[in-house]
C-alpha cells in the first residue's frame with residue numbers, strides 16, 4: 001500500500017478539534033499523521049496526495065443498528081399503526097420476493113459506503129448475511145439473530161453454538177449474537193448468548209406493545225405470536241418494564257448494545273446509567289413508527305453511550321448516517337453539532353467495541369475516513385462541524401482501513 005496524504009479543506013478529528021487546510025497521512029491501513037497539510041507534506045515527503053480541496057475529512061461514520069438483508073423492502077410496507085401487522089407484512093413480502101441475499105447485501109454495503117458509513121452493526125436472521133458481508137470492504141460486526149419464546153427452544157441453541165464455532169473475525173469483521181427482543185426471545189436464549197465471548201446486541205423498549213406484553217401479557221403481541229406458532233404459553237408476564245426486565249436478567253454482567261430504547265421512564269434511565277450498556281437510537285426509523293420524544297439527550301447527560309442506527313430500509317429512506325445526523329440536527333436545532341457528530345462516530349465505535357481502532361482521527365488508529373463537501377470553501381475550521389450537518393454536501397470519498405472504497409462525482 002502506497003503512503004498517501006488526503007488533503008482537504010479541513011479535518012474534523014472528533015470532539016471540538018478541527019484543523020483548517022488540513023490533511024490525514026495514511027500508510028499500511030493506519031493513520032500516520034493528522035494536522036495542517038503543509039506540516040504533513042514536510043513530514044511525509046514522497047507520499048502520494050489525494051486532493052479534496054472542497055471537503056472536510058472526518059472519521060468514518062458508524063451505523064450501530066441495521067438489518068441490511070431487508071434492504072430490498074424499502075418503501076414497500078407503509079406503517080398503519082399496528083406493529084404486528086407491519087412485521088407480518090414484512091415477513092410475507094420476504095417470502096414472496098424470494099431471496100437474493102448476495103445481491104441485497106452487496107448493494108446495501110455499497111449504499112452504506114456511499115453514505116459515508118465505514119462500519120455497520122448488522123443483524124441477520126439465521127446469520128445469512130455474514131458470508132456476503134465478508135466480501136465487502138466495509139467494516140462490520142455481523143450479529144447472528146436468536147429468536148424463540150417457547151420452552152422448547154433447542155434449535156436456536158444449536159444454531160448459536162454453530163455461529164460462535166464458525167466465527168471468523170478478521171481485520172474488518174467481528175462476529176456477534178443478537179437475542180432479538182424480550183417479547184420474542186426467552187431468558188434461556190439471552191443467558192446462552194451472554195455466555196458467548198462475542199459482541200452482544202438486542203432490541204429493547206422499542207414499542208408500547210412490548211411494554212404491555214411484558215408487564216401483564218396484554219396488547220397485540222400474544223395473538224400475533226400464537227398465529228405464527230411462536231407461543232406456547234410458557235412465557236409468564238414479568239410485571240415490570242422491558243428495561244427493568246432486561247437489567248434484572250444479569251446476563252453474566254455482559255454489556256449489550258440496546259437498539260431503540262424508545263420508551264424509558266426515569267427509573268429505567270437511572271438503572272441504565274449505572275451500567276455499561278450502549279444505546280443505538282434510530283431517529284428516522286423511530287419517526288417512521290411514530291415514536292416521539294426519545295430521551296437520548298438525558299441519556300447522554302447521564303453518561304450512557306448513545307450511538308446512531310438507520311435500522312433497515314423497510315422503515316427508513318437510506319442507509320446513510322450522514323442523513324441520520326442531518327435529520328437529528330433539523331429536529332433538535334439546539335443540540336451541538338459536535339454532539340451529533342460524536343453519536344455518528346466515536347459513540348458508535350464504543351457501542352461496537354471498536355473504539356481503540358476507529359471513531360476518531362488519531363495517529364495509530366485505522367484509516368477509516370470520509371470526505372464530505374463543505375457548502376463554502378471560505379468557512380473557517382471552527383464552523384466545519386455545523387456545516388457538515390447544516391449543509392447538503394455529499395460524500396466524495398470513503399476509505400476503510402486505508403483503502404478507498406467509494407469515490408463520489410467530482
Ligand SMILES: [Zn+2]
Pocket residue numbers: 065066067203259311312
Ligand atoms: Zn432492528
